[in-house]
Amino acid sequence: MKQRPITLLLTGALLGGALVSAPVSAQDSVRFGIDVPYEPFVVRDADGELSGFEIDLGNELCDRAGLECSWVEQGWDGIIPGLLARKYDAILSSMAITPERERQALFSLPYYNTPSVWIAAADRDIDITDRDSLEGLTVGVQRGTIRDVYVTETYGDVLDIQRYGSSQDVINDLEAGRLDLTFEDFPLAVEGIDFRGDDSPYKQLGDSIKTPTSIFGEGAAIAFRKRDEALAETFNAAICEVYADGTFDALMNEYFDYDLSTRPSDADCADYQ
Amino acid sequence: MEALTTWWTELLGGNAIFTANTLEFYWNGLTTTIQLVFLSLLIGILLAVPLAIGRGSKHPWIRMPIYAYTYVFRGTPLLIQLYLVYYGVVFFEGIQESMFWPIFREAFYPALMAFTLNTAAYTTEIFRGAIKNTAKGEIEAARAYGMSKPLMLRRIVLPSAFRRALPAYGNEVIFMLHASAVASVVTIMDLTGAAYYVYARFYAPFQAFIFVALIYLCLTFSVMFVFRRLERRLLAHLRPREG
Structure with missing residues (x-):
């Protein structure tokens, strides 16, 4: 038997009404x-x-x-x-x-x-909070990420910023010695850089960074x-x-x-x- | 006309991307691209001339290594060569302590090196073809005059070979200009690097890349214009007589 469209519509409307009127708390x-x-x-x-x-x-x-x-x-x-x-x-x-x-x-x-983190070679003596001492240092970041925006907006006038296509490229050049610093997403850094042990070749500088939320979300x-x-x-x-x-x-x-x-x-x- | 001006001001008024700041990025990108391409072409052509002559040598010990070099550099993508020079070089033990490190530390010089080696390989083959196509009669005439080989090369073979190579070399210059866009992958802020930056900053791929495409077009037309003029001058003897 062929349903008449109007009946279908009516049934649909009734059912739909019943569903919508049911309170969410239920x-x-x-x-x-x-x-x-x-x-x-x-x-x-x-x-x-x-x-x-x-x-x-x-x-x-x-x-x-x-x-x-x-x-x-x-x-x-x-x-x-x-x-x-x-x-x-x-x-x-x-x-x-x-x-x-x-x-x-x-x-x-x-x-x-997730926080972001400054990383440098363990034997380097860099104070990230002292802006003037950063003059002329090279930092690597992944292009277009929130880390790129943060570094550009807060350190663009002192640091020389190198932008890479991938996080791996940044790590490669940090290890190659082309970069003094990198500013990396914490989980990615944990995966790619040995910086948390006592005799690791790299170290974290300062605290992990999550603010401002206008940049980091x-x-x-x-x-x-x-x-x-x-x-x-x-x-x-x-x-x-x-x-x-x-x-x-x-x-x-x-x-x-x-x-x-x-x-x-x-x-x-x-x-x- | 007035409608056009209002349209134009409105367009610029609502423009948040092409500020003085980003235009400066493009300008710096333009100078970097021109430096990179011009220098690599200049060094490339200086290398290519002796290599092209050596490529036609009778001695296999001269001929074969040059052949192998052009074969490798024409047979692999420029991007791979750039990666090898930029990222590969750091795997040499102790390079960081050596006197070469200040050069390889920067992104510019490894890129310049890769571009130079690449264009030298192509230019060698272009010149080699032109030298090989020298008319037999001209060489025989030079011999009949008792010219030595170097003199013949300098007075007869090379001048006419350069003229013949000119159109193909013009293409190589344009190819090199376009290929230089890969420099941005090793952090060089060339024209393409600037476009990437603007794209990532404003999430506006179309505006960022259409603008840079227009700049590349202008550069290409300038190169073509120069080579057209050169060809008119240097190949004048090959044109059909007018009138």
Whole structure:
């Protein structure tokens, strides 16, 4: 039998109305979209289970929010379209907040932000806080990254800035001795440069750097569909909670030996107390 | 006309990319590109002349190494040669302590070296072809006059070979200008490097690269103009008589 289009439309409208009118708070499960793997944030174990820092954090946040969580694997290219197409309800996949993405999705409070770090040869005596002493030194950065912008805007007048196409090229020239300094993303530096041991050939200069947020961004956050404001609020409250009671730091120390926290301000959390 | 001026002012008024600051980047890029190309062509041609003569030598010990050199440098991409000279050279033990390090530390000199070796290889083959095509009659006449080999080379063979090589060499100059765009991968702020910088800074690939493409076009036309004039002058005897 052929359905008359008008009946279909009516049924659709009724069903749709029923779905829309259901309050969001009635939702008791959340599906997270995630791009696997991104070590150590998420990896697939030998037995096929997902694990990693973001999986643990996501499950913890769900516990706090009293929600049932499941994970949906999604390649990075299609991760926002997948959210909009309701393949999952949120993205928890190291997604940095950017203005472009904010047009498409609603972001929670940021839950982590990787720092950047100054690195030089261990035997060099460079004081990064003393601008005048940096005159004439050569720094290598990856072109077009936030590190490039930071170095250009804050040290462009004293340092000689060399811009490379890839992070590996920067490391090559640091090792070749062409560069006095590099300013690198902390996780990338940990992977590519030996600078943290007692007799490592390179060393970190000064503190790790995460501010200003106008350059470094606010960090990675959970992305929701724009209309799911209540759900985002629920997770903001959970993020404030894991930061307040030290759960975040404990989790972070399990996976990382450096600080990638972005503690939300009291003002941000005031609504969720 | 007035409409044109308002359109023009509006266009420039709404322009956040081509400020004095970025234009200075392009200007510095232009001077770097011209320096790099001009110097490598100059050194390249000085190397190429003796190599082209040696390439036609009767002795295999002179001929074969030159052949091997041009074969290798014409047979591999310039980008690879640049990578080898720039990144490869640091793997020589102790290069950092040697007297050559101040030269290899900068990006400019390794790039200049790679470009020079590359263009010298092509120019050698261009000249070699031109020398080989010298009319037999001219050589026989020179011999009949009792000229020695060097004298014959200087007075007869090379002058006419250079003239014959001119159009092909003009192309090589233009190729070199375009190939110099790869210099930006080893941090040199040439024209392409400046365009990359503006692209990365403003996320505006089209504006950044269309502008630099126009500059390259102007340079190419200038080179073509110069060679056209040179050809008119030096190859005047080959043109059909007018009137």
